[in-house]
Amino acid sequence: MTPEGLFLAALPEHLLLLGILAILVTDLVSDRPRDPFLLSLVTVLAAMAAAIGLHTVGHVAAPFPGHFSVGPEAFAGKALLFGLSIPVLLLARSEHFDSRFAMLLLSSLYGAGLMLSADSLLMLFFGLEILSLPLYALVVLAYRRPESAEAALKYLVLGGVGTAVLLMGISLTLGATGGLGYEHFAAALAGGDMLSRGAVVLVVAAFMLKAAIVPFHAWAPDAYEGASVPATAFMATVVKGAVILALVRLFGDAGAGPELLAVLIALPLLSMVWGNLAAMRQQGFRRLIAYSSIAHAGYLFFALLGLPEARFEAVAFYVIVYGLTTTLALACLPAGEDWLRDRLDSLKGLYHRDPRSAILIAVAMLSLAGIPPFPGFVAKFLIFRTVMESGLVAVAVLGLVASYLGIYLYLRVIQYMFMSPSASHSRTLPAGPVATAAAVLSMAAVLLIGVFPGVVLGWL
Amino acid sequence: MSEAMALNLLLFLPVLGGIVLLALPERRADLVRGLSMVVLSAQLLLAAWLYFQFEAGVPGLQFETRIPWIAAWGVHYHIGLDGLNLLLVLLSAFLGPLVVAGAFTSITKDVKLFHGMVLFLQFTMLGTFLAQDLFLFYLFWEAMLIPMFLIIGVWGGERRIYATLKFFLYTAFGSILMLAAVIYLAFTVLTQDGSPSFAFTDLYDLGFAVEVQLLLLAAFALSFAIKVPMVPLHTWLPDAHVEAPTAGSVILAGVLLKMGTYGFLKLGFPLFPDAAQIATPLIMTLAVVSIIYGAGLALVQDDIKKIIAYSSVSHLGYVMLGLVSYNLLGVQGAIIQMVSHGLVAGGLFLMVGMIYERCHSRDLAAYGGLAKLLPVYSVFFMILTLAAIGLPTTSGFTGEFLVLLGAFHAAWPQFEAGATYPLVLVSVAVLGIVLGALYMLRLARRLLFGEARAPEAEGGTLRDLGLREKAILAALVAAVFYIGLFPNDFLQKTEQAVIEYQERVWPARAGEGGQ
Numbered sequence: 025m026t027p028e029g030l031f032l033a034a035l036p037e038h039l040l041l042l043g044i045l046a047i048l049v050t051d052l053v054s055d056r057p058r059d060p061f062l063l064s065l066v067t068v069l070a071a072m073a074a075a076i077g078l079h080t081v082g083h084v085a086a087p088f089p090g091h092f093s094v095g096p097e098a099f100a101g102k103a104l105l106f107g108l109s110i111p112v113l114l115l116a117r118s119e120h121f122d123s124r125f126a127m128l129l130l131s132s133l134y135g136a137g138l139m140l141s142a143d144s145l146l147m148l149f150f151g152l153e154i155l156s157l158p159l160y161a162l163v164v165l166a167y168r169r170p171e172s173a174e175a176a177l178k179y180l181v182l183g184g185v186g187t188a189v190l191l192m193g194i195s196l197t198l199g200a201t202g203g204l205g206y207e208h209f210a211a212a213l214a215g216g217d218m219l220s221r222g223a224v225v226l227v228v229a230a231f232m233l234k235a236a237i238v239p240f241h242a243w244a245p246d247a248y249e250g251a252s253v254p255a256t257a258f259m260a261t262v263v264k265g266a267v268i269l270a271l272v273r274l275f276g277d278a279g280a281g282p283e284l285l286a287v288l289i290a291l292p293l294l295s296m297v298w299g300n301l302a303a304m305r306q307q308g309f310r311r312l313i314a315y316s317s318i319a320h321a322g323y324l325f326f327a328l329l330g331l332p333e334a335r336f337e338a339v340a341f342y343v344i345v346y347g348l349t350t351t352l353a354l355a356c357l358p359a360g361e362d363w364l365r366d367r368l369d370s371l372k373g374l375y376h377r378d379p380r381s382a383i384l385i386a387v388a389m390l391s392l393a394g395i396p397p398f399p400g401f402v403a404k405f406l407i408f409r410t411v412m413e414s415g416l417v418a419v420a421v422l423g424l425v426a427s428y429l430g431i432y433l434y435l436r437v438i439q440y441m442f443m444s445p446s447a448s449h450s451r452t453l454p455a456g457p458v459a460t461a462a463a464v465l466s467m468a469a470v471l472l473i474g475v476f477p478g479v480v481l482g483w484l
Numbered sequence: 485m486s487e488a489m490a491l492n493l494l495l496f497l498p499v500l501g502g503i504v505l506l507a508l509p510e511r512r513a514d515l516v517r518g519l520s521m522v523v524l525s526a527q528l529l530l531a532a533w534l535y536f537q538f539e540a541g542v543p544g545l546q547f548e549t550r551i552p553w554i555a556a557w558g559v560h561y562h563i564g565l566d567g568l569n570l571l572l573v574l575l576s577a578f579l580g581p582l583v584v585a586g587a588f589t590s591i592t593k594d595v596k597l598f599h600g601m602v603l604f605l606q607f608t609m610l611g612t613f614l615a616q617d618l619f620l621f622y623l624f625w626e627a628m629l630i631p632m633f634l635i636i637g638v639w640g641g642e643r644r645i646y647a648t649l650k651f652f653l654y655t656a657f658g659s660i661l662m663l664a665a666v667i668y669l670a671f672t673v674l675t676q677d678g679s680p681s682f683a684f685t686d687l688y689d690l691g692f693a694v695e696v697q698l699l700l701l702a703a704f705a706l707s708f709a710i711k712v713p714m715v716p717l718h719t720w721l722p723d724a725h726v727e728a729p730t731a732g733s734v735i736l737a738g739v740l741l742k743m744g745t746y747g748f749l750k751l752g753f754p755l756f757p758d759a760a761q762i763a764t765p766l767i768m769t770l771a772v773v774s775i776i777y778g779a780g781l782a783l784v785q786d787d788i789k790k791i792i793a794y795s796s797v798s799h800l801g802y803v804m805l806g807l808v809s810y811n812l813l814g815v816q817g818a819i820i821q822m823v824s825h826g827l828v829a830g831g832l833f834l835m836v837g838m839i840y841e842r843c844h845s846r847d848l849a850a851y852g853g854l855a856k857l858l859p860v861y862s863v864f865f866m867i868l869t870l871a872a873i874g875l876p877t878t879s880g881f882t883g884e885f886l887v888l889l890g891a892f893h894a895a896w897p898q899f900e901a902g903a904t905y906p907l908v909l910v911s912v913a914v915l916g917i918v919l920g921a922l923y924m925l926r927l928a929r930r931l932l933f934g935e936a937r938a939p940e941a942e943g944g945t946l947r948d949l950g951l952r953e954k955a956i957l958a959a960l961v962a963a964v965f966y967i968g969l970f971p972n973d974f975l976q977k978t979e980q981a982v983i984e985y986q987e988r989v990w991p992a993r994a995g996e997g998g999q
Contacts, residue, residue: 375594375597376594379510379597390630395626395627395629395630395656396622396624396626396627397623397627401623401626405663405667408663408664408667409670409671412667412668412671413671417668420664420667421661421664424660424661424663424664425660425661427660428656428657428660431652431653431656432649432653435633435649435652435653438634439645439648439649442597442634442637442638443637443638443644443645443648477554478552478553478554478555478556478557478559481554481556481557482556
């Protein structure tokens, strides 16, 4: 591989690395704390532009054969993850922003980039760790209450368990098939012996933990609640998207054997049901988003049941839509003290205090509920069509019914905003200008995708 | 302007109006109301013009627009008029301005949001009727819930939250199974034809095995039957009607309930003809049960809104009975009955709203002798009551008479062949007319006659109808009589589409019971 080839294939990642270094250096040489916001925004934009550009020209390369390769799907996935982190950056800017946040976020994105280009379990492991480690710090970074530290610790411990499980699975794959490449994992998927099955189950379980699938979900509500709003948005959208897109890449053209299929049906289904049911009882907005993200992880995992060629499109479209709408909802939360704005009943009567935010949150909620004409519907349609196409009609119907359970929780938020009188403690503190920019950006994207879903689908 | 363009404009006028509405200041309620009134009146004019341009006897769609939308999935923005949706589009457009005019004085809170939602609702309702692509249809069908959810939930009565959640969750449950069926259809088209499509005409030609058809019809029918509503899926309706503001009740009764029957007519039965034939006895039974049960419940209610709500269950039972007769008389009667019920029930809900604004009570026991207190009101109320009963010269007569005639025509050959059940059902349905007269006359007698009393009437006097209210009711009553006296034009324009429906669903029966 020539140096130019390496430069070009991993250009988005290089740009991220450059940005991280630039932020670090300016932070070191300057004696006053500097605002790294613009720098990080430019970095992410440049990385996204590079990914889109390379996707457009159809660049295909394997600078490290068997470990790292790029193609249209990898670039599309990176572009959408980087794109989703732009509103997150804006959101963070309106809350609190420093060079630590910027560096951690960019490092995490770097890990996401590696995961989407990995061709071996080793590279995947690197990527996943680079993605995860900054997150533990991100959760405590903005901490405004003691629970944040507890949540971060819980996340760290469970994340560590996930890492261990993944490593165990990787070792078993090596033992069963004699290699660490994705083709070896595919062989393990196809293999019927105990060792191969164990390897596959452990790897899949690790991914389920990272994506918060029931019963590996317990960390998510605490971590989301303890983290600041932008960190929550980042975990719920970019991280979850990266994990599932990486899993789709790992599965490649392989299908699941009957035993694994049962797991891949039952646990996501359980996630949808439990996520939706538990979300109904939440009093905090971020906990609600956490449980809703558990249910949405279930829908995303369902895409794995589909035919190999249909999976990426379904997951990528879903991640875009789900990420944008979740960010939109979080960006529109009224500003104020953290514990207060997180309370769901602070949203009561919001329409009368801040009609614009109320309408935008309502749009996000309806989209998350999968109600047309909002793009969440098209995303849901695509996922369940993928499942049905692979012949699992009954499973798709069960999934749709499980998704029905989620409608009430989103309606409840709308009911609070439009139909309830303001609670005594709620005050009129509209979201700040930068958060509004994040909201407007997400909303514009949501509308565009809603009206022209075909354009996005054609691009993927 | 070409007719096709006019049809697109008709559909998107409320959206354009809504965009302008966003720019208006919240406190200028007069501007908001005026704008909605202008937009919806323009829509009515367009609809009327299109109605006159519509040619009878031409097969297929007229004024069609078909543009690829999601190319990879074969989804098209595809709308058009045919004999099945023509009258319902006209009905929706007709009720639009009346709803806004009726809300001039009753909606004073969040006026801008309210009119935004009415325009949104109008857009989705017309979209549902006009859509000729299943994906588009589903989009509009489901999106319709959002504005209605807010209309009931924000401006409704005391138990509005309960009622609106019940409405949304009930109907959404039906929709989710329909969505499963829609996805199944989509992927069957892909495997059978090799190219994706959601066009109704492509879907009609899919030959499914009967067992599959039965499952798919069940999924569609559940969704449609909840909307109609057919007993035993009707329990959301009284709550929604009672708690909804007047405008909500009028749209609900006037147009939304017809979505269910229109769904059966346009999609449910033609998509799955073999299953429809098998299910016909069951649907007939449920239709007749709805007629009798709805009428029976209406007879014992004391809440005026509930009486009219249950009467809707009964009246839409006739529509279903007409649809499953599969002959020209019965199906055309069903279409006329849909329009007639929209006008009559819509009018009655408006009148309940008018008296509620004056006296703040819907309790029948609190009223009496309004004929003395509100003479003009009483005249209008009596006319609509008689139309609801189905007195000749009113629209109610045309609809119910044709439905029953059609149902008899369908049942008689079966009776001669030895099957008595259908004939018994039709005979019971005729009894429903008597029950209808009983509950409506009970309502009118207790409301209009007897000792004059009304809650909150100062010094025993009440303000009678104003000019605005008279105009609204006069328009409704004129339409009721027009259909009652001159149904011919309506019948001619729907005939061709009904013949196509018959031939698609049950060709063997199409010959029977012609005109």
